[in-house]
Amino acid sequence: MSERFTKGMARNIYYGGGMFFMLLFIGLTVDTVTAIPERENRDQLTAEVAHGKELWEQNNCVGCHSLMGEGAYFAPELGNVFQRRGMDNEAAFKAYFGAWMKAMPTGVEGRRQMPQFHLSDEELNAMAEFLIWSSRIDTNGWPPNKEG
Numbered sequence: 001m002s003e004r005f006t007k008g009m010a011r012n013i014y015y016g017g018g019m020f021f022m023l024l025f026i027g028l029t030v031d032t033v034t035a036i037p038e039r040e041n042r043d044q045l046t047a048e049v050a051h052g053k054e055l056w057e058q059n060n061c062v063g064c065h066s067l068m069g070e071g072a073y074f075a076p077e078l079g080n081v082f083q084r085r086g087m088d089n090e091a092a093f094k095a096y097f098g099a100w101m102k103a104m105p106t107g108v109e110g111r112r113q114m115p116q117f118h119l120s121d122e123e124l125n126a127m128a129e130f131l132i133w134s135s136r137i138d139t140n141g142w143p144p145n146k147e148g
């Protein structure tokens with residue numbers, strides 16, 4: 001009986017399959033890289049937004065919160081907090097955010113506590129700008145659940 005699956009066939013599957021998935025990988029990478037600038041609103045990246053990001057890192061907000069699903073799951077997702085708490089209204093969100101940050105910790109029994117960060121009004125404004133900008137990134141609706 002002749003051998004039906006030859007070494008040559010195995011080699012072709014190996015190289016052909018490898019090439020196919022390599023091309024698929026390159027295609028998807030190009031697609032991602034070209035889609036990102038349209039989704040992240042680069043033109044709205046102001047110095048204040050950048051300062052807010054800096055404060056976000058310095059104060060380790062991500063140690064408890066997630067942003068677009070990335071981070072810790074101790075506290076609510078903040079990538080959508082602008083829509084959830086500010087109803088997409090910048091002035092309303094800034095008022096809420098400033099009051100929230102100044103009211104911490106609430107000391108309410110049975111609730112998880114958030115520390116007081118003693119941020120100035122200018123710093124709170126920059127953080128709010130950063131959260132507003134982040135919320136406008138088109139993430140295809142990620143994370144799927146409301147509070148992350």
Ligand code: HEC
Nearest residue numbers: 059060061063064074075076081111112113114115117127
């Ligand atoms: C030690 C953990 C911890 C850190 C660090 C922390 N938070 Fe929080 N945060 C919480 C908890 C817990 C809650 C929910 C409290 C509650 O609902 O009573 C919360 C809630 C919030 C909310 C309200 C979210 C909502 O959906 O109502 C905002 C806004 C917020 N944090 C912003 C920040 C920012 C900005 C930073 C960084 C400067 C930060 N947090 C750092 C624990 C933390």
